[in-house]
Amino acid sequence: MKNSKRFLAMMTAGFLAITPMAATGLTAFADYTITVDNATAGYSYAAYQIFSGDLDGDVLSNIGWATGVNGSGLIAALQADTLLGSEFTSVSTPAAVAAKLVELNANTEKLVQFAKIAKNYVNSTASGTQNTQTGSTYPITVTNPGYYLIEETSVPTGATVSRYMLEVVKSTTVTPKRPSPTINKTITGGADSGKANNVSIGDAVTYNITSAVPDMTGYDKYFFVINDDMAAGLTFNNDVAITIGSTTLTSSQFEVQTDSTETDGHTFQIVFNDFYNTWKTHSGDTISVTYTATLNEDADRTTAGNLNTATLTYSNNPNVTSTGTNEPTPPGGETPGDPVGTTPASQTKTYTANIKLTKKDGSGNVLTGAKFRLSGGSENVVLVNGKAYQLDNTNGTYYKLKNGTFTTTEPSGDTSAYDATDKKYKIVENVSSSKTYSNICMDAYVQSDGTLEFGGLGAGTYTLSEIVTPGGYNSIPDMTIVINGTGNTFASPNWSATKDGTSVTMTDTATVAFDVINNAGSTLPTTGGIGTKLFYIIGGLLVAGSVVLLVTKKRMKTNED
Template sequence: MRRTKKFASLLLALIMVFSLGITAFAEENTHTYEIYQIFTGDYSDGILSNVKWGKNGTGIPGDAVDSSILEKLEAVAGSASDTAQLAVINKYAKLSTAPYTSGTATSYENLPNGYYLVKDQDGTQNTENGFYTLYVVKVVNGTLEFEPKGDVPEAEKKIVEGANKVDVNEASIGDTVNYEITGTLPTNFDDYNTYYYVFTDTLSKGLTYKNDVKVTVGGVDVTKYFYVNAADYSATDGTTIKVGIQDIKALNLLAGVTVTKDSKIVVTYSATLNENAVIAGEGNPNDVKLTYSNDPNNSGTGATTSPGENPDEPSTDHPTGETPKDQVVTYTTELTILKKNDEGKVLPGAEFTLTGDSVNIVLVTAEKFTVDDKGEYWKLKDGTYTTTAPTIGGETDNSEDYANTATKYSKTVEITAKGTGKDETSVVGVVDEGGHVTFTGLGVGTYTITETKTPAGYNTIAPITFTLTFDAGTKAFASNNTAVAVGADNKLDTTIVNEKGATLPETGGMGTTIFYVIGSVLVLGAAVLLIVKRRMRAERQ
């Protein structure tokens, strides 16, 4: 009877231990639980007597439990951690057998009195934000009710702009974008013996990683203890960076470093917006996910030595979960100039200089059209090109709009990077034969368009200045000058018209000389006539 009372006290103590600090998960339950019957017995006022092996115990079902086992369980009842107590209790649970019952509920009725262990079904939590609950043990008097204990870490990514941390920003090609990733730890971090922790960060092809990762825990630089993969950081199809550690709990063995459930793991690095950047549209995303240990019941034995420097890529045989991806996006835009004369015809050959405080590396785009029987373009009389084939004859005849209805053209696009990316203030572009020049990779700032070469016979336009702004909420660019408008595609467009020079009066030309000659002849003729008349008058007298 003495052993029975002790065991009853033990079980009641365990009830208290495993009920304290339990974290209930979200209302939507994605767990399937397995209930294992370790012991059976007679229940009265919280006391389990006549203790026998249950269906899932390591002894023969129905046989009495040996007193030595009760002593071992009694000895562990005062252990500081749930994990330490479960390490002993698990020795007497045969989890390889079929569970007594299973389901998704957290309450079960009409169970035989006894001592039960509850666990997640293996393989059911290898999902996004998945986690296995710490085993729950309960003394049952017909009804089993429990609250699963478990939690998941989070990974949050931000773009750092001065004192602000944002999800969306803008940049010019050549600009540096600074990133910060903040990772948390689960509230039941102490239930794990080891804890696998790896960030996977993916940059789109428009971002070039600058190989400057830094990792801190509680403000302490621990970068050298983390693995950072040596990937091809100039990859044109994007870059993946892995930053992680085999067992983050091992950092506690380092002097001056403390890792607890409240710790924040902060990763910072930077990237440059490059020539492969997506212009407007969906922008240039950068996302991160965190892979983490998610089964405190299967987490190894724990580290006995501090982690080494510059470790190999971490791996684990223990179950892991993944957080949802957290994404930030950087946007950039472009300016297209269409050059025409006052009759609406394009004027190729004009040269424009774009000056501004956000001009680093700008891509200048020009189109070239070549006669090609297999081409997809036709030339219009105004000098522009179209992919719409001419219609000859009938009510829809539009042949008069075309320079030649029988000649097709193919188009090639030439993109030239202008600027060094180091405090550049201006770039120059030449209008192509289609009348366009495009400056690509512009961020916010004030810009001036100056015509630095004007087609012969036309007047040079006055400089056009505009200020480009960006609304992170709507992800839209805006211009303060209606002459340089932002279209529905989030890109800038402007049409610049050159007028022909006027014919002005001139001096010193042949026309004036002729008047001088005629005038002289008339004066001379008048003088001769005057002399003749005087002689005739004299003879009469």
Template sequence: MKKSRKFTAIALAACMVAPMAMAAVPFTASAASIEITGIGTEQHDFEVYQILKGDLVDGKLCNLFLGSGVTAYNGMPLTAGSKVDDATVTAMAGTDARSIVSKITLGTPYKTVSSSSSDLTIDGLEDGYYVVKDVTNLDNKDDANSAWIVQVAGDAHVTVKNAKPTVDKQIQDEAADKDTNSTDAEGWGETADHAINEQFQFKLTAKIPANDQIKAYNAYKLVFNDSMSAGVTFDSIASVTVGGSPVTAYTETATGAADKAGLSWELTIDDVKPLVPSSITWGEQEIVVEVVYNAHLNENAIVSKSDVTDGDKDHVNNNKVYLEYSNNPDSTGTGTSQTGKTPEDYVWAFTYGVDNTKYKNEALAGNELQNAGFRLYDAAGTTEISLIFDTTKNAYRPIKSGEAAAEMKSAADGKFNIIGLDAGTYTLRETTTPSGYNTCADVQIVIAAAHNENASGTAANLALTGSQNMNNNIVNKEGSTLPSTGGIGTTIFYGLGGVLVLGSGVALVTKKRMKKDEE
């Protein structure tokens, strides 16, 4: 729920005029009252301080006396009930609630009230001038205190707007196979798929709303709290921007972490206000704070080999963020000041696996063939996908920096499974054929993935419809060879050779005799 809050500050005069704009708001009450709307669904607690009291006649507050809620002005003690002269009234005047409150010392609340809905009527008041303070403890809640409300009590209506920011996390994919719900040309969305050890980016976006309530903050703090699942490794911060302009005034706990896999880390901007570009006016335009960082899937990533429906954190590599933010305009925004907390926002990363088993002659149990060598190539069959055997996963995966690619070999059970592939088309080629067998034809593997986040934003879906050969039984046939020495074929060959030689000899002798007889 996106809301903002604003206060109404009524400048003081010898006779204060109640805002005529309030007459347009339908409101009736038997006594002086202040109606506040737009508070929000959370209960809020308010203290009401009477600063001045008097007679409200024809929309004017006259015959003024000090109220019970103020004990000093600019450090000088004041006595409740004493007559207020024009000079004091004029001196108390301010253009906004903060400047008025900064001049006075508050005493005992005239009234303490709590809201049970988004609307609240503070009734039972005397005609006068009041300060309303939101004293709700909203630490770690997705809500914000309203700033001081300064109001002439009569038939008064004040609308406050909740000034809380939002946060969103996205993951980038190749535009061609991005999240099916995404319309982003650069491939940003709630889900993506990547190969293990392939670098990609996450983006965290906080939006600070534009309203008068935001203007009341002297400082505005933001803390991005980011968490990655065990299968994701943080690499580096790519950029931090406020209002589209790069900034360096932040601290983060990720870069220096000893173990960057499955990392939970923070990026803190102590005060956003001085970082806002001059082209943007604080409180009058929405302010976007964006953090982009690099990461990759590691060997502990969850691998998908079939469809996933409403896959949660135990079935899909998930990453999340929540935002802490200043939510009390009357605090300093430093140290242990109260902060609000947004709900968590998730993104999801898929990676895929292909199962392969090598057989001799026929794909039957007992025919598994060991030590057949294979390599994986791109769709054209020209560029090798560099893989290495991971003993902890009993499968081949894409290499990381410092590792050398290896030829895949079928094990004693004929298996040489592959994990950590991106969506796409691949060529599986036999590169070492066991002796006595013919080399098998290339196998084309197609991983066609459609992925998106579910409607509630708490899980992800995956459909592998259209995929081909993600589970392969690869058969080598024994080769056709010449018979070995001593075989019947050789004997027949030799026998026929002998007959031919003998025949040649007989023919030669016969020819010689015929020649001799002719002589």
């Protein structure tokens, strides 16, 4: 009796302090209430009695197996367990099991393993259940004092399940502990706490994901899979680097899945191999993942931006016994029944801008036939009226026309519509940082509506030059356009722009839009033209008069003869 009292006193004071909950004794009465402190709706709980006994204050005496407990089966399972077998070799009674638990009160891992095994040998009918909140708690009523296992029997979709809670029951309050990993994605060097940036098409964006090694107590394997979803305007460069704490992971410690048949609908997944066995003793260590993506020709060039989303899929039920020492294929191909949860999304945005000019005459009429060149800034692969063209006389199939378009029709006969007959271009596709982009077409004619757009530009200073002026119009000087992108946020970009030092309002499509005016040349008067004509007329008359006079004189002389 003395040993039993000593066991329960120690269990109340010591064991409960290290299991994943907090306990507060309340006044005892005929029925006992286990109050689960949880302010979140959508949970259900059940309490299963392991030990019975007599309650006197904080002490439980006359310890025995609770009704329905398979005591001999529980002891046999404890003795056969790899982790606990040596601890329970000589026990044969419930009091001896209880005494051994006191010895293990500082070993959370072993106590959690005891609970996982005990759950399989208690009465399958719970002593009390609760699935309805009262305020911010879930009260479970039981009729007998004793030692109970409290289980979260259901949780909201994707939520982490608390480890089994072990409690000496008089009326008491327990708080579930369900440590869940988190994830945060940022852009290196980005604004808005790394949540937004701006670049040109062809630029690489560097991403960083941070998390921490979770508390894996109670698990025997653990999923840890990063899911990444990139907008169509971003191309993953498959250059993942990972550190955990001060350790740089080798390629054998993780796998990057890019095949659509393996990624569960994501752009790619990063699967950590044998995560549990490798990192279970590193709880709290920082996980840092870096990789890049290139803004490509399909980039969203409006204020909506190019979204990148990361989530983390992780094991979320420590009470499930798994087999094997390595994690199986990532979620979507996991072993049936493997419970996993997913973190809330962590997102970033990358913006890019455009320059659009409209060619007009001094009266506001649209002009065609003008050709412009864009230079400077941070351009790599500039879209001309929505596409990027690269000079390639070997593989190119397109010819540039003076109406601002490109054609695959080879020049023959009248070639006046062609910018050049000896230059061929190809459309730039699948932009990535692994490719080199030279001879990108940075000059083009305005279209039939007088417009010309250069797209996919990051912040920078650009020079726009008119290199072909419409016939009959005066050429114009070069224009300097400055695009500023400081202060971008995830919610929206913060573009501003100037043209030759004067502010230009950017449109909702992230476009610097302005008119370029060409004035017609003048037909100058030719002074003295009238006098020359009169001279020739008078001269002609004088000559004619002289001829008439000469002929008349000859006739008169003839008549006299």
